Amino acid sequence: MVTDNKPKAKSMGSEGECVEITEPLLQDEQRIGTVEPDRVPEWREQITVRGLAVSAVLGTLFCIITHKLNLTVGIIPSLNVAAGLLGFFFVKSWTSFLSKLGLSIKPFTRQENTVIQTCVVACYGLAFSGGFGSYLIAMDERTYELIGADYPGNRAEDVKNPGLMWMIGFLFVVSFLGLFSLVPLRKVMVMDYKLTYPSGTATAMLINSFHTNSGAELAGKQVSCLGKYLSISLVWSFFKWFFSGIGDSCGFDNFPSLGLTLYKNTFYFDFSPTYVGCGLICPHIVNCSVLLGAIISWGFLWPLISQHAGDWYPADLGNNDFKGLYGYKVFIAISLILGDGLYNLVKIIAITIKELFNQSTKQSNLPVTAEVLADEESSKLLIDQRKRDEIFLKDGIPTWVAAAGYVGLAAISTATIPVIFPPLKWYLVLSSYIIAPALAFCNSYGTGLTDWSLASTYGKIGLFIIASLVGTDGGVVAGLAACGVMMSIVATAADLMQDFKTGYLTLSSAKSMFVSQLVGTAMGCIIAPLTFWLFWTAFDIGSPDGPYKAPYAVIFREMAILGIEGFSELPKHCLAICCGFFVAALIINLLRDVTPTNISQYIPIPMAMAVPFYIGAYFAIDMFVGTAILFVWERLNRKDAEDYAGAVASGLICGDGIWTIPSAILSIFKINPPICMYFGPSLSS
Numbered sequence: 001m002v003t004d005n006k007p008k009a010k011s012m013g014s015e016g017e018c019v020e021i022t023e024p025l026l027q028d029e030q031r032i033g034t035v036e037p038d039r040v041p042e043w044r045e046q047i048t049v050r051g052l053a054v055s056a057v058l059g060t061l062f063c064i065i066t067h068k069l070n071l072t073v074g075i076i077p078s079l080n081v082a083a084g085l086l087g088f089f090f091v092k093s094w095t096s097f098l099s100k101l102g103l104s105i106k107p108f109t110r111q112e113n114t115v116i117q118t119c120v121v122a123c124y125g126l127a128f129s130g131g132f133g134s135y136l137i138a139m140d141e142r143t144y145e146l147i148g149a150d151y152p153g154n155r156a157e158d159v160k161n162p163g164l165m166w167m168i169g170f171l172f173v174v175s176f177l178g179l180f181s182l183v184p185l186r187k188v189m190v191m192d193y194k195l196t197y198p199s200g201t202a203t204a205m206l207i208n209s210f211h212t213n214s215g216a217e218l219a220g221k222q223v224s225c226l227g228k229y230l231s232i233s234l235v236w237s238f239f240k241w242f243f244s245g246i247g248d249s250c251g252f253d254n255f256p257s258l259g260l261t262l263y264k265n266t267f268y269f270d271f272s273p274t275y276v277g278c279g280l281i282c283p284h285i286v287n288c289s290v291l292l293g294a295i296i297s298w299g300f301l302w303p304l305i306s307q308h309a310g311d312w313y314p315a316d317l318g319n320n321d322f323k324g325l326y327g328y329k330v331f332i333a334i335s336l337i338l339g340d341g342l343y344n345l346v347k348i349i350a351i352t353i354k355e356l357f358n359q360s361t362k363q364s365n366l367p368v369t370a371e372v373l374a375d376e377e378s379s380k381l382l383i384d385q386r387k388r389d390e391i392f393l394k395d396g397i398p399t400w401v402a403a404a405g406y407v408g409l410a411a412i413s414t415a416t417i418p419v420i421f422p423p424l425k426w427y428l429v430l431s432s433y434i435i436a437p438a439l440a441f442c443n444s445y446g447t448g449l450t451d452w453s454l455a456s457t458y459g460k461i462g463l464f465i466i467a468s469l470v471g472t473d474g475g476v477v478a479g480l481a482a483c484g485v486m487m488s489i490v491a492t493a494a495d496l497m498q499d500f501k502t503g504y505l506t507l508s509s510a511k512s513m514f515v516s517q518l519v520g521t522a523m524g525c526i527i528a529p530l531t532f533w534l535f536w537t538a539f540d541i542g543s544p545d546g547p548y549k550a551p552y553a554v555i556f557r558e559m560a561i562l563g564i565e566g567f568s569e570l571p572k573h574c575l576a577i578c579c580g581f582f583v584a585a586l587i588i589n590l591l592r593d594v595t596p597t598n599i600s601q602y603i604p605i606p607m608a609m610a611v612p613f614y615i616g617a618y619f620a621i622d623m624f625v626g627t628a629i630l631f632v633w634e635r636l637n638r639k640d641a642e643d644y645a646g647a648v649a650s651g652l653i654c655g656d657g658i659w660t661i662p663s664a665i666l667s668i669f670k671i672n673p674p675i676c677m678y679f680g681p682s683l684s685s
Contacts, residue, residue: 043395043509046111047516054090055116058083059123059523063531065657066124068274070133071541071548073619075278075290075611080121080203082226082650087116088210089223110211111508115516117203118499122492122520127528129455129491130171135463135480137162137550138557142542146554147322153565154557158423158476164533166420171525173413174485178492179517180409181437182444183402186500186510191389193355195448200501207506218643226647226654233273233655240271241663245676253547256679258621263679265298266616275619277652279626280645285601286608287620287627293609294617302329312572319544322558327571329614334555334562335578336610339585341457347593348446348454356445392504395511406437413485421481423474428466432485439486440493447494448501455494459487460559467563479560492521538664551615 062079069076091108098105130136137143139160147154182189189195209215244251252271256263279287305328309315317324410433417429439458447453460483467479496517503513535541535548542550567575585606592600612620626649633641 040391040507041109041111043512043515046109046115046509046512047519048106048112048115050091050094051087051112051116052119052519054087055119055123055520056523056527057090058086058116058120059520060527060531061654061657062120062124063127063524063528064534064660065274065653066127067132067528067532067535068657068660069278070128070552071535071550073275073611073615074133074552075282075608075619076128078199078281079124079650079653080117080199081206081646082654083120084113084117084203084206084210085219085223085226085647085650087120088113088219091116110207110506111512113207113210114204114503114506114508115512117207118502118513118516119520119523121499122495122517123524123527125491125495126171126175126521126524127531129487130167130175130524130528130532131480131484131487132528132532133550134552134556135459135483135487136167136170137542137553138480138555138560139477140542140553143550143553143557146542146544147557147561151322151561153472153476153561155472155476158474160421160477162532162536164529167529167532168525169416170420170484171529172522173409173416174488175492175521175525176518177406177409177413177433177436178440178489179496179514179521180402180405181440181489182493182497183397183514184399185441186397186497187393189444189448189497190500190504191392193445193448195445195497195501197448197498197501200498201505204502204505207502222644222647225644226651229648229651230655230658231651233277233652234659235655236271236273237656237659237663241659241666241673243675243677244673245678246672250676250678251673252677254679260679260681265303266618267294267298267621268618269621269625270618272619272622272656273652274656275622276626276629277649277656279623279628280630280649280652282623282627284627284631285603286605287623289604289606289608290612290620291617291624292604294612294620296609297329297332297613298617301332323571328574328577330554330558331570331574331578332581333610333613334559335582336585336606336613337555338460339582340589340605340607340610341454341460343586343589345454345457345461347589349442352442352445388504388507391507392500392510395509397511397514417481417485421477423470423478424466424481425470425478428469428478428482429485432462432466432482433489436486436489440490443490444494444497448497453491453494455487455491458490459483462486463556463559464563467560470564472564475564476557476560479563480556483556492517534661534664538667549615555614 062083065079066076088108091112095105095108131138139158141159141161144154144156144159149156190197210219240252244253254263255268255270257269258267262268302325305312305325309325313324313327319326321327322330410430414426414429414433417424418426443454443458462485463479463483466482467475469475470478496514499513499517500510502508503510539548540546541548542553570578588603588606592603592605595603630641630645633645
């Protein structure tokens with residue numbers, strides 16, 4: 001869990017942010033609605049041209065950052081703080097500039113700030129849930145060749161290379177259904193059940209603080225801090241480029257900082273501002289779990305299995321042959337991901353069912369809003385709550401609009417998806433849309449309770465089921481496409497409820513939240529594929545020896561093949577080892593839940609441990625450096641760390657992300673770095 005309301009990282013196995021639910025947060029949620037008695041703008045006034053323009057610019061930047069992380073390690077920290085800060089900064093700077101020119105400008109309100117935040121998050125969220133680093137790219141020819149043409153179940157017919165137009169079309173037909181699936185339940189989820197949605201609450205606290213005198217002053221300092229470290233990161237990335245040469249073994253990205261022996265096992269610090277920034281944002285337990293996974297896999301397990309080359313698997317296989325060590329790496333990582341995902345899925349569903357059938361219990365240990373308030377505050381807070389309720393219910397979305405929208409979009413999608421992916425028949429798509437609202441409710445309710453979205457897990461379940469139903473004749477493509485359909489619905493539904501919670505606490509209209517989600521999603525359907533196409537055109541995506549390995553492409557394709565072929569082709573003893581790690585993931589999660597907090601906070605997270613098993617240990621070193629910096633910073637000055645760590649991290653990530661654009665342009669025009677800095681053992685005389 002995250003302390004001090006810091007967001008948790010996203011990964012392919014667990015989406016969403018996670019914060020520790022503490023009593024101060026619950027009290028702050030009560031006070032967050034306490035605002036000055038200004039006029040609340042009508043919902044149309046909350047959506048402005050300048051706000052949408054800023055959303056498009058920030059959405060593009062964050063899509064690029066998300067793609068870069070997606071295609072390298074698959075761990076994506078929450079960028080909500082950066083989105084809120086930069087949105088506030090851009091609009092405030094624009095309004096201040098126009099004011100100095102003597103022009104009359106519209107005041108920048110917390111409601112407009114909330115709309116920008118919602119729009120940006122909806123836009124860059126599609127860069128993650130759109131499958132550009134997972135299920136979509138798992139269909140491409142590079143992934144097919146990497147697994148091997150002679151690998152059972154891996155057919156050349158199950159290849160669909162990325163194409164700009166079909167990707168945009170696919171996103172448009174699947175990304176909006178989740179927004180309509182749970183709209184009628186917004187009052188139930190936010191007001192009746194009083195679900196906390198901790199990330200939505202934390203975002204509302206951030207936005208509301210910007211629009212107070214003291215909060216605006218702090219926000220200005222945070223923006224200045226973000227800008228400084230963005231500049232440092234951008235200049236450093238530019239400097240590194242000069243030494244990166246031609247090939248994959250040059251430059252600071254391959255600096256054997258811990259010695260050549262450890263470098264061979266991927267243990268080195270590669271001076272990446274992005275990964276150090278991720279370490280600053282992600283909770284300490286996540287970073288330590290990643291490092292522990294790297295030590296277990298690359299420090300002990302892979303060297304141990306390598307000693308059995310020639311016995312467990314042929315010794316003359318290539319580094320990326322699934323019949324060799326590479327197969328162990330991929331399938332053991334899959335077993336940890338599935339074990340963690342299955343446990344949390346069962347856990348969230350159990351919590352949801354228990355709470356739904358136990359509404360008579362007033363006091364609960366679930367993170368619902370506290371009802372008991374101090375006497376001296378109760379009258380004022382009651383007035384504030386009534387005002388929030390009134391505004392939230394004032395501009396409702398009619399149930400018939402939601403129902404008609406879902407049915408209409410489902411019909412269009414059912415007819416369109418089989419055209420894009422012929423193996424996924426229309427009746428399978430229709431069946432998915434019939435059960436999707438129930439799964440979306442479970443995921444949204446669970447996210448409101450625990451802040452843990454399991455959209456990726458629901459997607460994997462859909463992948464296995466559809467792949468096994470379709471069979472060898474197209475089951476791989478059908479399963480991967482079905483994974484995308486399911487992920488899109490349950491993810492966007494949970495995001496919408498999270499945004500409704502934010503809007504409720506910032507006195508924003510529910511209708512403006514819904515419309516901004518629609519606009520942000522529409523932006524994402526265009527911007528996410530376009531920015532991915534920049535990477536696809538400029539870089540060698542999917543190369544196991546390059547910087548953009550797209551690690552989850554192989555994992556998702558192998559999952560689809562497993563759904564069809566079973567486990568018969570795994571290397572020797574691989575199934576037994578996988579079962580051991582699957583059970584270990586279940587046990588570790590159980591221990592995290594049954595032990596006291598002072599013990600469970602030190603128990604690693606299996607999902608985070610799984611990531612370096614396949615990718616390598618280098619990014620774990622970088623993230624641990626980030627978490628070590630934050631740990632020392634918190635000990636020296638906790639208040640400064642709380643105020644500025646997110647800004648520093650966001651600056652490091654954004655600066656490195658911005659450099660991706662000129663780097664891609666240089667690569668497209670075949671302009672190579674002038675120097676290759678390479679390290680090797682000294683030659684004896």
